[in-house]
Amino acid sequence: MWLNVHILTLVLAILSAVKAATFNVAISTGGHAQPDTLYGLMYEDINHVCYAQLASSSRAHIFISQSGDGGLYAELIQNRAFQQVTPGTSAALNSWAALNAASRISVVRSNVPVSAALPNALSLAVNAGTTDSVGFTNTGFWGFPVTANTRYQGSFYYRFPNPPSNQVSGNFNVDLRSTGGTVFTSTSVPFTSSAGWKKVTFTFTPSATQASANNLFAVSVTGATVSGLTVEFTLVSLFPPTFNNRPNGMRIDISQALADLKPTFFRFPGGNNLEGQTPARRWIWNNTIGDLLDRPGRQGDWSYVNTDGLGLFDYLQWIEDMGMEPIMGVWAGYTLNTQSVPENQLGPYVQEVLDQIHFAISDSSTNAQGRRRAALGHPAPFNVRYVEIGNEDWISAGGLASYNNYRWRVFASAISTTFPQLRLISTSGTSGNVPSVSGPRPIYWDLHIYENPNWFRNSAYNFDILPRNDLRFFQGEYAVTNANNGTRLSYPTVEGAITEAAYMTGFDRNSDIVFAAAYAPLLNHISSTQWTPNLISYSPNTLFKSTSYYVQQMFGVYKGDFYLTSTTNTASAPVQWSVTRNTSAGQVYLKVINTSTSAHTVVFTLPSSITTINAAGTGRILTGAAATMNTPSSPNAVVPRSFTFTAGRTITYSAVAWSASVLVVGAR
Numbered sequence: 262m263w264l265n266v267h268i269l270t271l272v273l274a275i276l277s278a279v280k281a282a283t284f285n286v287a288i289s290t291g292g293h294a295q296p297d298t299l300y301g302l303m304y305e306d307i308n309h310v311c312y313a314q315l316a317s318s319s320r321a322h323i324f325i326s327q328s329g330d331g332g333l334y335a336e337l338i339q340n341r342a343f344q345q346v347t348p349g350t351s352a353a354l355n356s357w358a359a360l361n362a363a364s365r366i367s368v369v370r371s372n373v374p375v376s377a378a379l380p381n382a383l384s385l386a387v388n389a390g391t392t393d394s395v396g397f398t399n400t401g402f403w404g405f406p407v408t409a410n411t412r413y414q415g416s417f418y419y420r421f422p423n424p425p426s427n428q429v430s431g432n433f434n435v436d437l438r439s440t441g442g443t444v445f446t447s448t449s450v451p452f453t454s455s456a457g458w459k460k461v462t463f464t465f466t467p468s469a470t471q472a473s474a475n476n477l478f479a480v481s482v483t484g485a486t487v488s489g490l491t492v493e494f495t496l497v498s499l500f501p502p503t504f505n506n507r508p509n510g511m512r513i514d515i516s517q518a519l520a521d522l523k524p525t526f527f528r529f530p531g532g533n534n535l536e537g538q539t540p541a542r543r544w545i546w547n548n549t550i551g552d553l554l555d556r557p558g559r560q561g562d563w564s565y566v567n568t569d570g571l572g573l574f575d576y577l578q579w580i581e582d583m584g585m586e587p588i589m590g591v592w593a594g595y596t597l598n599t600q601s602v603p604e605n606q607l608g609p610y611v612q613e614v615l616d617q618i619h620f621a622i623s624d625s626s627t628n629a630q631g632r633r634r635a636a637l638g639h640p641a642p643f644n645v646r647y648v649e650i651g652n653e654d655w656i657s658a659g660g661l662a663s664y665n666n667y668r669w670r671v672f673a674s675a676i677s678t679t680f681p682q683l684r685l686i687s688t689s690g691t692s693g694n695v696p697s698v699s700g701p702r703p704i705y706w707d708l709h710i711y712e713n714p715n716w717f718r719n720s721a722y723n724f725d726i727l728p729r730n731d732l733r734f735f736q737g738e739y740a741v742t743n744a745n746n747g748t749r750l751s752y753p754t755v756e757g758a759i760t761e762a763a764y765m766t767g768f769d770r771n772s773d774i775v776f777a778a779a780y781a782p783l784l785n786h787i788s789s790t791q792w793t794p795n796l797i798s799y800s801p802n803t804l805f806k807s808t809s810y811y812v813q814q815m816f817g818v819y820k821g822d823f824y825l826t827s828t829t830n831t832a833s834a835p836v837q838w839s840v841t842r843n844t845s846a847g848q849v850y851l852k853v854i855n856t857s858t859s860a861h862t863v864v865f866t867l868p869s870s871i872t873t874i875n876a877a878g879t880g881r882i883l884t885g886a887a888a889t890m891n892t893p894s895s896p897n898a899v900v901p902r903s904f905t906f907t908a909g910r911t912i913t914y915s916a917v918a919w920s921a922s923v924l925v926v927g928a929r
């Protein structure tokens with residue numbers, strides 16, 4: 262998208278000139294610091310296909326990839342509070358079923374809602390004369406994990422809308438069971454026939470792990486105790502243990518896989534997810550905080566309801582727990598139906614954004630939103646330095662025009678007046694040739710690219726050719742999404758990952774102007790995949806890492822704090838490298854990316870300013886046949902392995918075809 266004609270010409274000229282060669286790489290003492298933020302994560306709660314770009318006929322087929330609900334957010338019950346559904350419809354019963362014919366379930370608008378935000382409830386109407394066990398099941402997000410010695414914590418609300426004159430009492434049984442009805446773990450909670458809502462909480466701990474996640478959650482009751490009665494239920498919740506033991510927290514295995522990338526930042530709450538289909542359906546921060554009873558949820562961008570259980574405070578707390586810093590997106594008056602809010606109607610939205618930022622960073626003793634944050638348990642401001650205004654505002658001509666003419670100006674002026682310390686990221690640049698935007702001059706630009714392996718290989722020098730001025734770039738989204746023949750990838754391939762790595766040497770080399778970069782999208786539930794490829798995929802009880810994941814990990818873990826200038830290769834050359842130094846650890850990291858099938862060798866010479874160099878080093882390499890992918894049936898087809906090598910001032914390295922390697926040398 263932003264490869265201009267001049268680079269293309271250069272690329273073609275060089276391609277034809279490539280021959281087998283030895284690259285003698287002289288490493289200088291000079292260079293530049295690696296930014297704190299360089300390698301991080303881009304989170305999108307929905308897949309990020311641009312709705313406006315799709316033919317209307319295909320829009321109906323776009324759902325979400327369950328990155329938040331059913332993914333990072335650890336809640337196990339799907340459609341737990343019947344948010345944003347139409348009572349009485351079968352769609353409202355999504356993922357719920359009656360246990361047997363002795364009772365009927367439906368979603369109703371409760372006469373006495375449990376809260377203003379949650380008007381709906383599941384109604385269980387039990388036939389008169391029933392003695393069988395009655396109740397209902399939930400399918401979870403395509404199943405439930407059943408893990409030995411793991412304490413699951415649940416809760417729900419219930420009421421009897423027409424209680425009998427003689428109060429009845431009994432027990433609700435709650436359990437995890439196979440679809441065939443074998444109960445793996447259960448407990449019971451007492452009830453009385455109260456007309457008002459009552460909350461029950463429970464825990465259970467399976468004693469054995471089930472290999473299959475094809476399981477159900479069930480609530481049941483002996484028919485005799487409730488025969489002829491109706492019971493309403495809502496906010497039915499079940500959590501496994503969460504990352505850092507946070508209530509309403511995140512899935513541990515996904516958090517750990519992300520932490521293992523050593524990410525420095527987290528861009529949230531998404532791109533398209535932030536925008537919404539219409540202004541009314543935008544992401545509204547204050548609907549996502551506080552008690553779950555007060556979160557109405559939101560019709561997501563596709564045919565999907567977001568619970569907003571994963572809300573602004575939850576994101577910020579988890580980002581802090583993960584040792585990352587937020588890159589916080591704010592809504593900028595543009596929606597996926599390509600509508601721009603007119604300038605004279607932006608006032609309330611600007612105030613909403615200012616309040617969102619106040620909530621994240623303002624003093625809890627002087628600011629009302631800061632006080633709300635403190636009341637939720639975080640008096641100290643969160644460490645927000647970067648705020649991104651909008652998402653892909655260049656995606657339609659109208660969006661680009663309104664952003665450049667007034668939307669950036671209105672939001673950026675208001676934010677920078679109130680929060681002069683913040684770095685504001687503009688999204689309307691699709692290339693280093695940034696457009697002219699009215700209002701405060703944008704310094705930080707978010708660029709996105711989804712392309713094929715050839716593009717990534719040939720574009721490793723895209724940032725080298727940019728002028729050195731005060732502009733700073735965020736490669737906010739990028740991925741190899743298609744094979745060179747145009748075939749869409751279902752999972753990242755070796756070819757894709759290695760050409761991404763070649764491109765990423767350009768981030769190291771240009772980290773004086775590239776301050777951050779993130780592969781996208783991050784997360785994918787394998788039973789609800791709509792956008793491919795993704796970095797990490799999972800089911801309720803498995804998780805696997807893609808080839809691209811291991812490349813991201815290599816650059817994240819071996820970022821170093823200083824980039825050492827070295828002899829550069831030519832654009833589109835089959836072998837690329839970058840050299841960084843971890844000063845405190847006394848290590849030099851030599852990354853070598855080989856997208857070649859012909860012979861080249863790299864000979865690195867460390868500068869004389871480095872006086873003590875170990876005679877041997879350890880390395881990591883990711884390599885495989887070009888088209889290989891890690892898939893659910895073959896999750897470890899390609900994983901990195903370690904090796905040792907002879908080091909010293911001069912290091913000769915020949916990496917195999919289709920490989921990304923890092924050589925770690927003790928060197929002070």
Ligand SMILES: *[C@@H]1O[C@H](CO)[C@@H](O)[C@H](O)[C@H]1NC(C)=O
Pocket residue numbers: 545547548555613
């Ligand atoms: C969020 O703020 C908007 C106005 O900005 C208001 O209409 C809405 O009721 C608020 N939501 C909650 C849950 O407080």
Ligand SMILES: *[C@@H]1O[C@H](CO)[C@@H](O)[C@H](O)[C@H]1NC(C)=O
Pocket residue numbers: 744745746747748888
């Ligand atoms: C396109 O390329 C991919 C990856 O190299 C390969 O697996 C696939 O078979 C090719 N498809 C066609 C139609 O040539």
Ligand SMILES: *[C@@H]1O[C@H](CO)[C@@H](O)[C@H](O)[C@H]1NC(C)=O
Pocket residue numbers: 818819820821822843845846
């Ligand atoms: C430097 O090395 C130490 C020790 O291995 C590691 O903990 C740290 O993350 C590294 N820092 C960078 C910026 O690579």
Ligand SMILES: *[C@@H]1O[C@H](CO)[C@@H](O)[C@H](O)[C@H]1NC(C)=O
Pocket residue numbers: 836853855856857858859860861862863914915916917918919
């Ligand atoms: C790249 O791979 C090719 C093919 O395996 C090999 O001949 C060459 O030596 C490798 N080059 C480097 C620099 O690792």
